[in-house]
Amino acid sequence: MDRQPVASRSGVRLFYRSLTVGGLGDRLRPPTKPTSQVTLRCERNWEPLSEQHTVLRQQLMELPSDQLAVVEAASADDRRTVEQLREETGLDTAAVTRAAFELEAEGLVAVTETTDESVSLTAEGESYLDAGLPEHRLYSAAVEQGAEEGGVSMGQVVGAADLDGEAVDIALSNFARKGYGEIESGEITAEADVDLNDDVEAAALDALAAGEPVADEDVLDQLDRRGLIERAERTVRSVELTDAGVTELMAGIEEAEEVDRLTPDLLTSGEWEDVEFADYNVEADAEAIDGGKMHPLRGMAERVKEVLVGTGFEEMDGPHADAEFWINDALFMPQDHPARTHWDQFALDVPPMDDLPDEVREDVEAAHRVGAGPDGEGYHSPWGEEMARQVDLRGHTTSLSARHLAGIAQGDLEPPQRFFSVEKAYRNDEIDATHLLEFFQIEGWVMAEDLSVRDLMGTFTEFYEQFGITDLEFKPTYNPYTEPSFELFGEHPVTGEVVEIGNSGIFRPEMLDPLGVECDVMAWGLALERLMMLVTGAEDIRDVHGTLVDLDYLRTEEVRY
Numbered sequence: 375m376d377r378q379p380v381a382s383r384s385g386v387r388l389f390y391r392s393l394t395v396g397g398l399g400d401r402l403r404p405p406t407k408p409t410s411q412v413t414l415r416c417e418r419n420w421e422p423l424s425e426q427h428t429v430l431r432q433q434l435m436e437l438p439s440d441q442l443a444v445v446e447a448a449s450a451d452d453r454r455t456v457e458q459l460r461e462e463t464g465l466d467t468a469a470v471t472r473a474a475f476e477l478e479a480e481g482l483v484a485v486t487e488t489t490d491e492s493v494s495l496t497a498e499g500e501s502y503l504d505a506g507l508p509e510h511r512l513y514s515a516a517v518e519q520g521a522e523e524g525g526v527s528m529g530q531v532v533g534a535a536d537l538d539g540e541a542v543d544i545a546l547s548n549f550a551r552k553g554y555g556e557i558e559s560g561e562i563t564a565e566a567d568v569d570l571n572d573d574v575e576a577a578a579l580d581a582l583a584a585g586e587p588v589a590d591e592d593v594l595d596q597l598d599r600r601g602l603i604e605r606a607e608r609t610v611r612s613v614e615l616t617d618a619g620v621t622e623l624m625a626g627i628e629e630a631e632e633v634d635r636l637t638p639d640l641l642t643s644g645e646w647e648d649v650e651f652a653d654y655n656v657e658a659d660a661e662a663i664d665g666g667k668m669h670p671l672r673g674m675a676e677r678v679k680e681v682l683v684g685t686g687f688e689e690m691d692g693p694h695a696d697a698e699f700w701i702n703d704a705l706f707m708p709q710d711h712p713a714r715t716h717w718d719q720f721a722l723d724v725p726p727m728d729d730l731p732d733e734v735r736e737d738v739e740a741a742h743r744v745g746a747g748p749d750g751e752g753y754h755s756p757w758g759e760e761m762a763r764q765v766d767l768r769g770h771t772t773s774l775s776a777r778h779l780a781g782i783a784q785g786d787l788e789p790p791q792r793f794f795s796v797e798k799a800y801r802n803d804e805i806d807a808t809h810l811l812e813f814f815q816i817e818g819w820v821m822a823e824d825l826s827v828r829d830l831m832g833t834f835t836e837f838y839e840q841f842g843i844t845d846l847e848f849k850p851t852y853n854p855y856t857e858p859s860f861e862l863f864g865e866h867p868v869t870g871e872v873v874e875i876g877n878s879g880i881f882r883p884e885m886l887d888p889l890g891v892e893c894d895v896m897a898w899g900l901a902l903e904r905l906m907m908l909v910t911g912a913e914d915i916r917d918v919h920g921t922l923v924d925l926d927y928l929r930t931e932e933v934r935y
């Protein structure tokens with residue numbers, strides 16, 4: 375074999391190749407070594423091809439090095455998995471996969487995909503390997519206690535089986551499901567002819583632990599439902615040479631001088647101007663990489679901010695841990711208000727806040743004691759500075775509004791003004807489908823000379839329309855700091871239930887006077903997570919935020935705009 379380059383300009387390399395071929399048309403074995411070292415031999419006659427019959431002149435196919443390595447490692451009569459090719463070529467999985475798809479696009483290989491299921495035991499599944507399934511322990515104990523002859527008290531059997539906590543429920547329900555006996559009015563009876571060794575679930579657990587496959591899908595499903603196994607599916611790709619691939623390999627394939635990435639070297643040497651860049655195949659299926667990404671809830675917060683900034687609002691900022699003064703007192707919340715107990719708010723064991731502005735503090739105290747505004751009566755209840763200085767995690771972000779209206783956050787503000795924040799608030803709530811201990815509030819207020827409830831409702835209608843929510847409902851409510859006050863409701867797209875999504879109102883003189891505000895202020899606190907539930911259709915807040923959120927959801931959910 376003898377090759378003479380006749381032209382070598384960037385990207386174009388022509389070779390004349392003289393091949394000595396005996397008996398063309400015989401199927402030739404695809405070479406597995408780099409083309410330059412290949413000796414072509416006929417399968418029927420393993421004599422080196424020395425006699426010169428024909429001289430072929432051809433231009434060789436060129437492939438980038440990864441593709442060349444993969445095509446050479448592939449075989450025409452044996453499917454090789456990406457994993458095998460990875461070992462053979464020394465490339466990484468992503469590079470092999472990419473090369474395989476590129477070769478497939480060129481018709482040189484065929485890529486097939488199969489799904490492979492792997493099954494492993496969960497910690498709970500493992501724990502039963504030695505201890506036995508709870509229902510087996512219950513059955514054995516029941517038999518020992520004489521439950522084959524008649525009912526034995528459940529407490530006695532459970533005690534003898536040494537079961538406690540969740541294991542008791544697990545044992546009882548599976549005992550009944552497997553027909554090991556009956557449980558009625560606190561008594562257990564055991565069937566006589568049960569052979570625990572016949573239990574397919576226990577047998578499957580043992581097999582899996584020993585690394586043996588379990589074929590019975592029903593048993594696997596049952597173990598999965600019990601949380602004893604974990605099943606993972608994985609796509610296995612295999613590569614096989616096509617006839618065209620074999621033909622090209624026989625003819626010989628050259629390594630293309632293609633560059634697949636721009637390096638600092640290429641840039642500084644100026645070589646980038648001459649090199650040939652490999653095409654980028656954006657459709658090639660490659661291994662999924664789960665990088666960091668914005669949390670969908672954070673994405674929603676950003677969207678809300680954009681909408682508000684777009685309608686002329688300015689963002690407020692302020693402390694998460696604040697004096698009760700700004701969280702409660704400045705909002706005309708009496709110091710004996712039930713929401714101010716530890717049942718509702720998180721008090722911090724830190725020194726009190728000692729920089730309350732004197733004038734505002736005095737006026738707030740007067741509003742509480744004797745009233746403020748034209749008809750103000752105050753509460754005539756005790757008011758102590760000590761409580762006002764106590765530091766809590768803010769239970770609402772209305773503390774930021776109080777700080778801004780008082781002029782201590784950004785100086786005195788002249789109307790008109792519009793402010794908002796999308797920030798965390800903390801409450802000692804009972805955690806359930808619609809409550810978490812911390813949540814995001816969309817706080818906001820508008821300061822102007824003359825505001826009415828229509829302005830408030832119009833603002834909400836416009837805001838929620840941006841998120842496709844057009845069926846708002848308003849319900850009068852009570853807040854110490856607003857009059858009138860309205861709760862907002864929206865319909866859940868999946869359950870059809872009407873869900874509370876926010877609270878709002880027009881700040882009372884008892885709040886505004888001490889803060890030195892002389893015009894109208896309408897304000898609100900909306901729940902970001904509830905908005906998220908209405909937008910995504912999630913039925914449980916814990917499905918979108920918190921430790922129980924499905925990782926797949928976080929990895930694949932698009933941030934909605």
Ligand SMILES: N[C@@H](Cc1ccccc1)C(=O)O
Binds near residue numbers: 771772853877879899
């Ligand atoms: N602070 C109220 C919301 C609100 C803010 C401003 C005015 C009226 C209501 C809440 O947390 O529910």
